[in-house]
Amino acid sequence: MKFVYILFVYSINSAFAQTQKYLVSFKNNTVSKEALLSSMNNSFRSFRIKGINDNQVSKSLSTLKKVNRSLYTIQADNTTAKGIKSNSNVRALEPDVSIVGDEIKQVPLQSVPALIKEHYQKPFGIDLDSIIVNAVPSPLYNFDSDPNNWLVQRYPPWHLGRLASIGANPQNFSPYGQEYYYLKAKNNVVVYLLDSGVDPNVPELSGKVRLGSNFISGEDNVDYAGHGTAIASLIGGKYNGVFKDAKIVSVKVLDKTNTGSTSVFLNAFDWVLNDLQDNYPSTPAIINFSINYSGESALLEAVFQEVYKQGILSVNSAGNYKTDACSYSPTKYDSVLSVGSFGPQINSFDNDFSNYGPCVDVLAPGSFILISGPGNKGMGMVNGTSLAAGIVTGLGAMILSYNPGFKPGDLKNAIIKSAITNQVVNVPDNTTTRSAWNGFKGSKSTFTYL
Incomplete structure (x- = not known):
């Protein structure tokens, strides 16, 4: 019995010692840290929540640290965390969770034709004349209606030709396809890219990127993962980019393993709002956030709502898990634009990785996409809904350039x-078939070959 008793005491103490970092938001952000600590101390003494040890409470409260104007972190065990959450001054409390950014899968360039054929299980000579636009919409943005004023990019990656095309065509295959028609900027637009960082020195992005804040402790403001540079090249790259005149601000929130945390994301969004006010007070802005989380975060949802309220749309990838996008945050939030993906040749939905369902707002090219890598990695070909979100972010920036009051x-x-x-064909049930279009209504894109 004595042996059992000792084990029992040990297990209690061991469980009691297990703490983790929590995020705390208070109802009144103007109250001093000292006042908050006093209030929480009084709460513990008043309510005497069962299982809470005074010593542990003191230790937890001593770790309270302010992250930004509306967010604190605190180290606590589960029981103490419940006590903190019961305080009348606490708006929300939740664990600080590590989150991995969406993966983009490399595709060997030399195997592209075979992979496309295998991927869609269709011969290259398939006749898709029956896949036509039922009704061409009138774009809800004030672009130049004269096709002669649009610029032309020859030999573009297929995703650009597809974005500027009304009709679907089987010859629109990777890596080259229809010519890309686009517009130069009418007004400046800022694109905040919350990702793994961006290499501003690659030729594709030369002169287009400002390195903003780095929220990854222990790492330089360098894109070690390569994800952010890839997305930036699709937003505004000289060759692969949708909106060539985008002003990209890199905000590093993912480390070399493509991992971040809710505290990092929340702090980054707070920085974005401050930076926009300080440096671009009269410039329209858009955010790209190609990261998904399968859990719930009231604080994350609140910050996306605040960004939306402050006049910025966030574009988010639907996710690469082949499941319902409504199971992921922030994809399911009304305050974001969620993007699923499809591939070249027959415009088939990317069923082998793209999330689907009613939370997907629009589709865009997301497989066999040419991107620029950081450092000396050069161009590469990758798959992922992050790429589709980058393309739609570039489109959104171009729309804002002509409609700054949106x-x-x-x-x-x-x-x-x-x-x-x-x-787009082979689309799952309850999923949109809408494919992003930049509004070009001139002569149909021609086919050019090297």
């Missing part, structure tokens, strides 16, 4: 309602 709801509605319907 509110987030206006921009989201314009992208969705102006998209082309019923061209």
Whole structure:
């Protein structure tokens, strides 16, 4: 019995010692840290929550640390955390969770034709004349209606030609396809890219990127993972980019393993709002956040709502898990634009990785996509819904350039309602068929070959 008793005491003490970092948001952000600590101390003494040890409470409260104007972190065990949450001054408390960014899968360039054929299980000579636009929408954005004023990029990656095309065509295959028609900027637009960082020195992005804040402790403001540079090249790259005149601000929130945390993300969004006010007070902005989380975070949802309220639309990837996008945050939030993906040749939904369902707002090219890597990695070909989100972010930036007065709801509605319907095939049930379109209504893109 004595032996059992000792084990029992040990297990209690061991469980009691297990703590983790929590995020705390208070109802009144103007109250001093000392006042908050006093209030929480009084709560513990008043309510005497069962299982809470005074010594442990003191230790937890001593770890309270302010992260930004509305967020604190605190180290606590589960029982103490419940006590903290019961305080009347606490708005929300939740664990600080590590989150891995969406993976982009490398595709060997030399195997692209065979992979496309295998991927879609269709011969290259398939006749898709029956896949046509049922009704070409009138774009809900004020672009130049004269096709002669649009610039032309020859030999573009297939995703660009597809974005500027009304019709679907089987010859629109990777890596080259239809010519890309696009517009130069009418007004400046800032694109905040919350990702693994960006290499501003690659030729594709030379002169286009400002390195903003780095929220990854122990790492330089360098893109070790390569994810952020890839997305930046699709947003505004000289060759692969949708909106060539985008002003990209890199905000590093993912480390070399492509991992971040809710505290990092929340702090980064707070920085974005401050930076926009300080450096671009009259410039329209858009955010790209290609990261998904399968859990619940009231604080994360609140910060996306606040960003939306402050006039910025966030574009988010639907996720690469082949499941319902409504199971992921922030994909399911009304305050974001969620993007699923499809591939080249027959415009088939990327069923082998893209999330689906009613929380997906629009589709865009996401497989066999040419991107730029950091350092001396050069161009590469990758798959992932992050790429589709980058393409739509570039489109959103171009729309804002011509419609700087658009509110987030206006921009989201314009992208969705102006998209082309019923061209993407093999789309899962309860999933949109709308494919992003940049509004070019000139002569049909021609085919060019090297």
